[in-house]
Amino acid sequence: MIKEKYFLRTIFVMIVLMGVYLYNDHVATNYRHSRDTQMRMAIVRTLGGPAIPIIAQCCTSRNLAEGIYARRSDLPGGFCFHSDCDVVATPGVLSEKVYTLKVIKKP
Amino acid sequence: MRIAGHINLWLMASQNLRRWRGKSLAIVIPLILVMATASFMMFTRGGFVKDAEIARGFLPDVTVQGIEAGRVGKISLAIKKRIEEIPHVKLVIPRVWGYLPLKIEGTDAAYTMMGLDLEQMVYDGKLPWTIEKGAFLAPGDRNKAVLGQGVALSFKTDVGERFVVEDTVDVGERLLVEDTLGNRGEFEVVGVLNNTVQIYSTDLIIVSLEDARLFFGYGENEASDLLVYADSPENVDRIAWEIAGSFKNTRVLTAKALTDLVKEAFGRRGGTFQAMWLILLTTVLLLVWAQSAHISVDVSKEIGILKAVGWQTGEIIEMRMMESLILGLGGTSIGILAGFLYALLGTPGISGYCLGCASVYPKFPVPVNCDFQSIVLLFILGVLPLMGVSAIPAWLAGVVDPDEAIRR
Numbered sequence A: 001m002i003k004e005k006y007f008l009r010t011i012f013v014m015i016v017l018m019g020v021y022l023y024n025d026h027v028a029t030n031y032r033h034s035r036d037t038q039m040r041m042a043i044v045r046t047l048g049g050p051a052i053p054i055i056a057q058c059c060t061s062r063n064l065a066e067g068i069y070a071r072r073s074d075l076p077g078g079f080c081f082h083s084d085c086d087v088v089a090t091p092g093v094l095s096e097k098v099y100t101l102k103v104i105k106k107p
Numbered sequence B: 001m002r003i004a005g006h007i008n009l010w011l012m013a014s015q016n017l018r019r020w021r022g023k024s025l026a027i028v029i030p031l032i033l034v035m036a037t038a039s040f041m042m043f044t045r046g047g048f049v050k051d052a053e054i055a056r057g058f059l060p061d062v063t064v065q066g067i068e069a070g071r072v073g074k075i076s077l078a079i080k081k082r083i084e085e086i087p088h089v090k091l092v093i094p095r096v097w098g099y100l101p102l103k104i105e106g107t108d109a110a111y112t113m114m115g116l117d118l119e120q121m122v123y124d125g126k127l128p129w130t131i132e133k134g135a136f137l138a139p140g141d142r143n144k145a146v147l148g149q150g151v152a153l154s155f156k157t158d159v160g161e162r163f164v165v166e167d168t169v170d171v172g173e174r175l176l177v178e179d180t181l182g183n184r185g186e187f188e189v190v191g192v193l194n195n196t197v198q199i200y201s202t203d204l205i206i207v208s209l210e211d212a213r214l215f216f217g218y219g220e221n222e223a224s225d226l227l228v229y230a231d232s233p234e235n236v237d238r239i240a241w242e243i244a245g246s247f248k249n250t251r252v253l254t255a256k257a258l259t260d261l262v263k264e265a266f267g268r269r270g271g272t273f274q275a276m277w278l279i280l281l282t283t284v285l286l287l288v289w290a291q292s293a294h295i296s297v298d299v300s301k302e303i304g305i306l307k308a309v310g311w312q313t314g315e316i317i318e319m320r321m322m323e324s325l326i327l328g329l330g331g332t333s334i335g336i337l338a339g340f341l342y343a344l345l346g347t348p349g350i351s352g353y354c355l356g357c358a359s360v361y362p363k364f365p366v367p368v369n370c371d372f373q374s375i376v377l378l379f380i381l382g383v384l385p386l387m388g389v390s391a392i393p394a395w396l397a398g399v400v401d402p403d404e405a406i407r408r
Helices: A002-028 A035-047 B003-019 B021-055 B077-084 B149-155 B195-201 B209-216 B233-246 B255-293 B297-308 B313-344 B351-355 B372-398 B402-407
Strands: A100-104 B062-068 B071-073 B089-104 B107-116 B131-134 B144-147 B162-166 B184-193 B204-208 B225-230 B250-254
Touching: A002 B313, A002 B372, A035 B021, A035 B107, A035 B195, B003 B021, B003 B313, B021 B255, B021 B313, B021 B372, B062 B077, B062 B233, B077 B089, B077 B225, B089 B209, B107 B209, B144 B149, B149 B184, B149 B195, B184 B195, B184 B204, B184 B209, B204 B209, B225 B233, B233 B250, B250 B255, B255 B313, B255 B372, B297 B313, B297 B372, B297 B402, B313 B372
Parallel strands: B107 B204, B144 B184
Antiparallel strands: A100 B162, B062 B071, B062 B225, B062 B250, B089 B107, B089 B225, B131 B184, B144 B204, B162 B184
């Protein structure tokens, strides 16, 4: 009796894990079945690349076509001058050009 | 020993764990946390990697960037015309893009402005699905923009509103010197992309090629990069080599190279979590060692009685090892499921760190993938070290002298 109980539990856990795996592989992430994946790929195709908004917020060290941050600014031999970069920040930088976005509300 | 004997030892081990509930929970709970951390990290990274692999089929075959003094810069459209003449090149599309460093109410952020050639855009039939409000840009559109949700939600813009991107001096906390570049663009929001595609679009402001060119101060014959499409996949490498050999100061990236770079980017982020996870696992192993090495008087007497009634040393060791095995399997299984659910929920609380996004970005769903290899690896990582550290304590328990143990 005890053996049957443990056997059933083990089978149940295995079925759950297998279900999770199958759901992911064949439904959630499969291009043919997943509408989400199809939508993501439509964006990738239209933009011409996976413009993933990753790799820190430091613009000076990003490259859309690369996705890897070099942590170097565009200054020769310079470092990133974003204050919130968590690697290196050059002290005493006086200026930083930022943009302003405004929304003009409908009248 | 027959199989029935091993099963009996297994049952005895599980009963022991139930009897010493507090001790078992003290090991299982940290183990669940450790394995959940490892799982969500693996599954999230797996999701990005799988997405990147799928995306390979949708990327331009070759991306050509210009190099100026060793740095990525603009590329001349004169090169576009020459690339078009290369055999097996089907289409060459220029693209202009750049970043907008922002300071919104004291928070640093970075948005991406992407200028697409609307006259020869590679249109995907499923593109309308990605639009939550309004529509995508149409050929001939000028001064219009489609926004990613991160941009739209940050400023609460809606379709039909005018969206001003103004390049001005922002005398913020750290700014002391004026900048006078004076770039300025004004766009009407015609569409907002939906939540599902945020992973590739949350920080995007999609405009026409001409608008982006004007905004970033590009010349008529300049672009950020060229997207090259081959007539057949077999000719991609040949075209890439031809471009790399024919033009100086260019950087040629094939779809495979781009995919590998995206994978590597996520590997780096995953590395941070792996380091954290290793520290946690070591802590759990030390806990298991401490718990197993210390044999209480009750346990010692019990083992003494078992040996007195005929149990062999090997059986005692096997039972103790089975206790570790059950704890490892149980903790790892629950941890994997917990990690998977946490990843499905979008890793709340740490998604920004996972993706390295700016802090103004809202939460968005990340792709999750649990593959068979990851699950096997997680079980190996969760069970084997646990059994390893409990082997010596199990042996010490097994060689207890029954007479001495009972008299304690």
